[in-house]
Amino acid sequence: MFAELKEKGERARRAARRLATLDTATKDNALKAIAETIMEREPEILSANDHDIDAGQEAGLSEALLDRLLLTVHRLEGIANDVLAVAALPDPVGETFEARMLPNGLRIGKRRVPVGVIGVIYESRPNVTVDISALCLKSGNAAILRGGKEAVHTNRALAAAVAEGCEKSGVPQGAIQLIKSPDRALVKDMLTANQYIDMIIPRGGAGLHKFALENATIPVITGGIGICHIYVDRDADPEKVTPIVHNAKVQRPTVCNALDTLLIHRDVAEALLPQIADDLARAGVELRCEPRALSILVGHPAVRSAGPDDFDTEFLSLVLAVKVVDSLDEALDHIYRHGTQHSDAIVTENYSHAMRFVDEVDSAAVYVNASTRFTDGGQFGLGAEVAISTQRLHARGPMGLKELTTYKWVIFGEGQVRG
Amino acid sequence: MFAELKEKGERARRAARRLATLDTATKDNALKAIAETIMEREPEILSANDHDIDAGQEAGLSEALLDRLLLTVHRLEGIANDVLAVAALPDPVGETFEARMLPNGLRIGKRRVPVGVIGVIYESRPNVTVDISALCLKSGNAAILRGGKEAVHTNRALAAAVAEGCEKSGVPQGAIQLIKSPDRALVKDMLTANQYIDMIIPRGGAGLHKFALENATIPVITGGIGICHIYVDRDADPEKVTPIVHNAKVQRPTVCNALDTLLIHRDVAEALLPQIADDLARAGVELRCEPRALSILVGHPAVRSAGPDDFDTEFLSLVLAVKVVDSLDEALDHIYRHGTQHSDAIVTENYSHAMRFVDEVDSAAVYVNASTRFTDGGQFGLGAEVAISTQRLHARGPMGLKELTTYKWVIFGEGQVRG
Numbered sequence: 001m002f003a004e005l006k007e008k009g010e011r012a013r014r015a016a017r018r019l020a021t022l023d024t025a026t027k028d029n030a031l032k033a034i035a036e037t038i039m040e041r042e043p044e045i046l047s048a049n050d051h052d053i054d055a056g057q058e059a060g061l062s063e064a065l066l067d068r069l070l071l072t073v074h075r076l077e078g079i080a081n082d083v084l085a086v087a088a089l090p091d092p093v094g095e096t097f098e099a100r101m102l103p104n105g106l107r108i109g110k111r112r113v114p115v116g117v118i119g120v121i122y123e124s125r126p127n128v129t130v131d132i133s134a135l136c137l138k139s140g141n142a143a144i145l146r147g148g149k150e151a152v153h154t155n156r157a158l159a160a161a162v163a164e165g166c167e168k169s170g171v172p173q174g175a176i177q178l179i180k181s182p183d184r185a186l187v188k189d190m191l192t193a194n195q196y197i198d199m200i201i202p203r204g205g206a207g208l209h210k211f212a213l214e215n216a217t218i219p220v221i222t223g224g225i226g227i228c229h230i231y232v233d234r235d236a237d238p239e240k241v242t243p244i245v246h247n248a249k250v251q252r253p254t255v256c257n258a259l260d261t262l263l264i265h266r267d268v269a270e271a272l273l274p275q276i277a278d279d280l281a282r283a284g285v286e287l288r289c290e291p292r293a294l295s296i297l298v299g300h301p302a303v304r305s306a307g308p309d310d311f312d313t314e315f316l317s318l319v320l321a322v323k324v325v326d327s328l329d330e331a332l333d334h335i336y337r338h339g340t341q342h343s344d345a346i347v348t349e350n351y352s353h354a355m356r357f358v359d360e361v362d363s364a365a366v367y368v369n370a371s372t373r374f375t376d377g378g379q380f381g382l383g384a385e386v387a388i389s390t391q392r393l394h395a396r397g398p399m400g401l402k403e404l405t406t407y408k409w410v411i412f413g414e415g416q417v418r419g
Numbered sequence: 420m421f422a423e424l425k426e427k428g429e430r431a432r433r434a435a436r437r438l439a440t441l442d443t444a445t446k447d448n449a450l451k452a453i454a455e456t457i458m459e460r461e462p463e464i465l466s467a468n469d470h471d472i473d474a475g476q477e478a479g480l481s482e483a484l485l486d487r488l489l490l491t492v493h494r495l496e497g498i499a500n501d502v503l504a505v506a507a508l509p510d511p512v513g514e515t516f517e518a519r520m521l522p523n524g525l526r527i528g529k530r531r532v533p534v535g536v537i538g539v540i541y542e543s544r545p546n547v548t549v550d551i552s553a554l555c556l557k558s559g560n561a562a563i564l565r566g567g568k569e570a571v572h573t574n575r576a577l578a579a580a581v582a583e584g585c586e587k588s589g590v591p592q593g594a595i596q597l598i599k600s601p602d603r604a605l606v607k608d609m610l611t612a613n614q615y616i617d618m619i620i621p622r623g624g625a626g627l628h629k630f631a632l633e634n635a636t637i638p639v640i641t642g643g644i645g646i647c648h649i650y651v652d653r654d655a656d657p658e659k660v661t662p663i664v665h666n667a668k669v670q671r672p673t674v675c676n677a678l679d680t681l682l683i684h685r686d687v688a689e690a691l692l693p694q695i696a697d698d699l700a701r702a703g704v705e706l707r708c709e710p711r712a713l714s715i716l717v718g719h720p721a722v723r724s725a726g727p728d729d730f731d732t733e734f735l736s737l738v739l740a741v742k743v744v745d746s747l748d749e750a751l752d753h754i755y756r757h758g759t760q761h762s763d764a765i766v767t768e769n770y771s772h773a774m775r776f777v778d779e780v781d782s783a784a785v786y787v788n789a790s791t792r793f794t795d796g797g798q799f800g801l802g803a804e805v806a807i808s809t810q811r812l813h814a815r816g817p818m819g820l821k822e823l824t825t826y827k828w829v830i831f832g833e834g835q836v837r838g
Contacts, residue, residue, distance in 0.1 A: 017755065021778050102800060106789060113781060115811055194632075198811050213613075214636055219812045240834040247836035336436065358829045359440050362532060370525055370832030379837065380828070381521060392534055392617050392825045393638045394813040406811045409799070410777045413789030415659040417666035418798065 001193065002186045004179060008144055009196025011174030012117045016142040018172040020114050024091040026170050027138055031087035034134065034165030035080040041161050042076055048157035049126070056150050064254075068124045069150055079130050079158075082384070086134040089383040092402045093140045096410070104416050110407040114140035116198035118404065119190050121146045121212065123204035126154040132201070133162045133176045135386050139404040144197060146179040146187060148204075156180075191216035201387050206314070221399065223389040226256040226342030227314050228372045231331040231357070232272060233348035234265040240369055241272055241347050242279050247371040248345070250283045254316050256388060257343045257365075257375040261311055261321045263331045269324045270296055277303060285318045292324035311338050328353050332360050339363060342390050343372040364390055364397035420612065421605045423598060427563055428615025430593030431536045435561040437591040439533050443510040445589050446557055450506035453556075453584030454499040457549065460580050461495055467576035468545070475569050483673075487543045488569055498549050498577075501803070505553040508802040511821045512559045515829070523835050529826040533559035535617035537823065538609050540565045540631065542623035545573040551620070552581045552595045554805050558823040563616060565598040565606060567623075575599075610635035620806050625733070640818065642808040645675040645761030646733050647791045650750040650776070651691060652767035653684040659788055660691055660766050661698050666790040667764070669702045673735050675807060676762045676784075676794040680730055680740045682750045688743045689715055696722060704737045711743035730757045747772050751779050758782060761809050762791040783809055783816035 038045065049071040056066050071079075092112055099109030118141045122128045129147055136143040147155040159178035166175055179186060191200060191212060200220045202212040212220045230248055232241050248259035264273060273296045277287055281301045288306040289297055297303045310321040311334070325331045335344050345367035346357040354368045365375040375397060377385025382400030389395050395403040457464065468490040475485050490498075511531055518528030537560045541547045548566055555562040566574040578597035585594055598605060610619060610631060619639045621631040631639045649667055651660050667678035683692060692715045696706055700720045707725040708716055716722045729740040730753070744750045754763050764786035765776040773787045784794040794816060796804025801819030808814050814822040 017781075020781060100800070102798075106793065108799060111777075217633055217635075219638060219810070237834070243836050244834060251837055354831075358530075358831075362436075362439060362827060365828040365830060367830045368832060369834050370830055371836045373837040374525065374830065374835070375828075379521075380527060381519070391638070396825055397828045406815055408782060409784040409794075409816045411784060411786045411789055411793065412773075412777075413787060415656070415663060416789045416793070417662050418670055418790050418792040 001189050002181060002183070004181050005186060005189050005193060005196070008174070008177045008179065009117075009193055012142040012144050012177060013196055015172040015174035016114070016116050019140045019142055019175055020093075022140060022171070027091065027140070028087045030137060030166050030169035030171045031083050031134055033168045034130070034162050035083040037161040037165045037168075038076060038080045038083070038130065038158070041157065042073065045076060045154065045157040045161065046071060046073070048153040051153045052151055061150065065124055065150065069126065069154070071126060071154060075127070079127050082131060083134045086138050086384055089138065089401060091138065092405050097407075105414065106416050107412040109410055111410045112402070112405045112407050115404055115406050117142045117144065117196060119144045119146070119193070119197040119200045119218065121187055121190065121200065121202050121204070121208065123148040123208065124150045126151040126158055128203055129155045129158045129178065130162060131384075132386065135384055135401060135404060137166070137171065137175060139401045141404055142174065143176050144179065144190070145177065146190060149182050152182065188215055191218060191220075194218055203387065219394070221387050221389050221395070222391045223387050224256050225314055225340055225390060227260045227312065227338060227340045228257060228342055229261045229263060229335050229339060229344045230259055230372065231325075231328070231335070231344075231346045232262065232264040232268065233328065233346055233350060233353050234267045235350035235353060236268060236272070236347040237349050237369075238272060242276055244345070244347055244369070244371050245276055246279055246283065248373055249280060249285055249320050250318070251371070251373055253318050256314070257372050258316070259320060259372055260313065260315050261323065261338065263323050263325050263334055264293070266292070266324050266326055269293065273297055273322070274300065280320065283318070285320055287320050287322050289322045290324070293322040296324070314340070328356060332357070335361055340390055342388070343367065343375040345370060345372050364388070420608050421600060421602070423600050424605060424608050424612060424615070427593070427596045427598065428536075428612055431561040431563050431596060432615055434591040434593035435533070435535050438559045438561055438594055439512075441559060441590070446510065446559070447506045449556060449585050449588035449590045450502050450553055452587045453549070453553065453581050454502040456580040456584045456587075457495060457499045457502070457577070460576065461492065464495060464573065464576040464580065465490060465492070467572040470572045471570055480569065484543055484569070488545065488573070490545060490573060494546070498546050501550060502553045505557050505803055508557065508820060510557065511824050516826075524833065525835050526831040528829055530829045531821070531824045531826050534823055534825050536561045536563060536615060538563050538565070538612070538616040538619045538637065540606055540609065540619065540621045540623070540627065542567040542627065543569045545570040545577055547622055548574045548577045548597065549581060550803075551805065554803055554820060554823060556585070556590065556594060558820045560823055561593065562595050563598065563609070564596065565609060568601050571601065607634055610637060613637055622806065638813070640806050640808050640814070641810045642806050643675050644733055644759055644809060646679045646731065646757060646759045647676060647761055648680045648682060648754050648758060648763045649678055649791065650744075650747070650754070650763075650765045651681070651683040651687065652747060652765055652769060652772050653686045654769035654772060655687060655691070655766040656768050656788075657691060661695055663764070663766055663788070663790050664695055665698055665702065667792055668699060668704055668739050669737070670790070670792055672737050675733070676791050677735070678739060678791055679732065679734050680742065680757065682742050682744050682753055683712070685711070685743050685745055688712065692716055692741070693719065699739065702737065704739055706739050706741050708741045709743070712741040715743070716741075733759070747775060751776070754780055759809055761807070762786065762794040764789060764791050783807070
């Protein structure tokens with residue numbers, strides 16, 4: 001194991017033990033101090049970011065990657081404000097739930113406690129450094145962060161601000177640590193450092209998630225990948241169809257809850273597909289259609305034939321796969337076979353179809369008559385979001401502060417023994 | 420991948436899709452049919468068990484292992500009754516919780532759904548075949564079972580009874596399947612069959628858990644290993660001490676929630692240790708003492724000096740490690756360093772010490788003035804238990820039906836789009 005990981009792992013463990021019982025006021029004061037320190041250190045952080053941007057340009061990073069990497073005064077203020085927003089959220093730690101008295105007089109309940117040490121492996125966005133630090137701190141977890149090499153200077157500057165905010169406020173040393181080594185082999189070590197890390201959160205593309213899943217012995221929160229479907233039922237309200245499809249595809253096409261596949265019932269395809277296609281074409285969306293959809297839309301701008309992988313692709317761009325189906329059953333089957341259990345929606349006024357859809361589609365978020373774009377911690381009322389899980393255990397869908405906790409059973413007795 | 424695993428994996432996936440929406444009455448009828456079939460097939464099951472017992476004796480299995488393997492009419496009735504008890508429990512699937520209306524009118528809630536396909540890898544006890552089948556079926560999960568080679572004939576006979584009960588009752592084929600191949604390499608394949616299995620439950624010794632943890636890419640429920648502590652505080656009620664220690668150590672020493680280490684405050688050690696030792700000696704317990712405890716107990720029967728590993732050992736037998744500590748802090752530190760986060764208890768009348776203990780000991784179950792033996796699904800009121808988790812994610816401590824489920828977010832809208 002890398003010496004840096006061992007050293008930081010041991011510090012994180014020690015910190016986690018103390019963080020678990022740290023009072024809310026101390027944690028909130030630390031979050032406020034972090035926000036202040038970030039703004040105080042603005043020139044230094046932006047200059048570190050300039051450094052990364054220059055290096056990125058030299059290395060030929062795409063405009064999209066450079067934009068994700070870029071910090072501005074405005075973006076930095078946004079980051080600081082997000083930390084203050086986390087300070088304002090309720091502390092999940094210490095809540096007792098499912099408490100009751102057993103017949104033998106034992107008072108038993110589950111008490112919410114931090115997970116322990118969270119390992120976060122992420123790519124270019126430097127805001128993750130601060131976001132995750134704030135969420136881990138508020139939920140009483142220590143964190144070991146491993147950012148992408150493109151953002152190394154920015155991440156160090158931000159992590160230094162986080163550390164200073166913590167230190168000012170009585171948060172144990174080692175609560176939030178950034179890995180310095182740029183060696184990629186360290187990531188593999190992190191994924192098997194069970195003695196130091198309790199949960200791994202990968203934040204990045206499909207490749208990173210796959211790598212983490214295949215190599216980790218620590219539980220991994222997989223997520224952030226979504227092939228999202230909307231099924232327009234025979235009994236859809238035509239007024240609702242285009243706005244929902246438009247919003248799901250166009251409002252922010254680069255994110256995981258954006259629409260990838262439109263399924264439409266054959267009885268309404270001829271009436272509705274052209275107007276959907278017109279609307280999407282105006283927004284610059286390319287439609288990749290299977291033969292029946294293509295035959296309806298032939299001659300429309302930006303329509304082409306679907307390729308073999310188009311129904312198994314998360315586009316993250318203004319591209320939409322389109323298929324005409326014969327029935328709700330065919331739609332359910334298609335989603336079962338091609339979905340990623342992220343976010344899927346039906347548009348229908350038919351009560352039984354709506355109920356079957358929510359019963360039978362087993363995705364993290366299943367919608368009736370609404371855009372898939374709502375799958376988000378903020379939109380769901382969690383206040384903040386650490387990831388969107390598409391795995392099945394521990395947490396599904398948007399994960400907020402509560403999902404960074406676990407529980408212990410606490411039992412108060414007066415001498416009870418088992419008979 | 421083994422052909423048998425691939426074939427059974429595909430069948431399990433198909434079954435799981437249908438099981439997820441199977442109504443409670445059908446599941447309960449299947450459980451009743453399984454219990455009936457087990458009793459009808461009693462001669463055949465017991466004869467299969469004879470076969471395994473004979474083979475076990477020839478192979479030189481220990482008396483303890485042979486006893487775990489042995490079925491009798493009485494034990495088989497117990498197994499059938501446990502199935503009926505599961506039928507009587509509430510169905511966890513379909514419950515909606517944390518439901519609310521968002522400001523934009525979206526009605527959002529979490530709906531409890533099965534995990535999917537559960538892979539269970541277990542050792543000699545054949546009752547696990549039926550127990551796990553019943554719990555998986557009731558919670559709407561498919562199961563792929565891999566039992567130990569010692570119980571191969573018994574497991575096949577029991578699995579045939581389970582399959583017949585399922586078939587009679589309209590449960591989809593492939594809901595519960597037993598792996599036939601005795602090849603150990605198949606276990607490793609099971610642990611990485613992410614396309615077919617959603618959760619792995621190892622039931623057996625520390626070696627099996629370690630193997631599963633190190634080799635699985637599927638989430639593993641680790642558990643069943645407990646180095647359990649009782650700390651007798653300076654302010655313990657002397658009347659409560661011996662009964663609690665006796666019960667925790669003696670009532671069933673072979674299980675994971677039995678006591679392994681007694682920590683006692685120096686101010687009460689001289690007064691209390693001799694009476695504890697007398698009581699335990701009468702029950703046949705051997706005490707392995709560190710020097711200070713040894714100096715108090717010198718000359719007592721069945722007392723010896725602790726070896727270097729005795730405070731890091733799950734004894735699963737009538738052996739207890741004993742240590743005198745200077746303070747609550749030393750006890751907390753000892754538990755932090757040597758514990759396995761299973762079950763730990765304090766005996767005290769001191770309110771602040773009790774509160775510090777439950778705050779600072781981070782185990783699946785933390786007790787004040789009660790025996791650690793209560794950490795059990797039945798005792799905690801869960802009705803049944805599939806495992807006792809000592810990991811931190813998804814579930815901690817006793818796992819019942821609810822812990823075999825996950826949730827999906829269900830969102831009902833009237834055309835809402837994200838702004």
